[in-house]
Amino acid sequence: MRKILCIGSHPDDVELAMGGTVASLSARNYKVLLLDLSNGEPTPSGSVAIRMQEAAEAARILGVQRKTLTLPNRYIEDTVDNRMLLAAEIRAFAPDTIFAPYALDAHPDHIAASALIGAARFYAKLSKTRLPHDRHFTERLIYYFPVHLRIHLQPSFLQNISAYQEQKKQALLSYQSQFGERRILLEKLLKENEHWGFLSGVDAAEPFFQHEPVLFSAWPEGVP
């Protein structure tokens, strides 16, 4: 079974950027783990207990496992200690693919996480370290796009999430402390998926970026 590790700075980052893709991977029996670097609190309307409950519910709706680490929200940094911490998590789960935030973003935690994840992926394959578990190299590192920075980025590929857009919306609605009073913002963010879908001839899609070339071992669904 192929294993996919989706890392976010805060609970809801992965759901916002790639909730439909997570649901589609889960439906295809991939083993998916959502890994939050922090608990995402404080926020204006949240608390740690509420956010953890919301995050657990979102993972349940998407049909995946979730783990939340204890790095400090708003102060996430790409340090050697944090690389070691995250590399140990990567070794423990041994994913085939890691999803990480794109390096260009408005939120400093997302920018730091992007660099931290790239470094931890490298550390996880090292021998002769004090890291636990067997050394592991994650084959693919794929970046999901920011929602805090309103810029147009050219994706490497799109994932068709037409059948999973509603599931994504429901997962995001579990974060009542974040979107309860910002329902319109959430609707607008979901419209972005319809925009990417329009460009690719489906109802909804999510954009992704890879520095390394995209390799298909078989024609993806929909390609003649």
Ligand SMILES: [Zn+2]
């Ligand atoms: Zn975030």
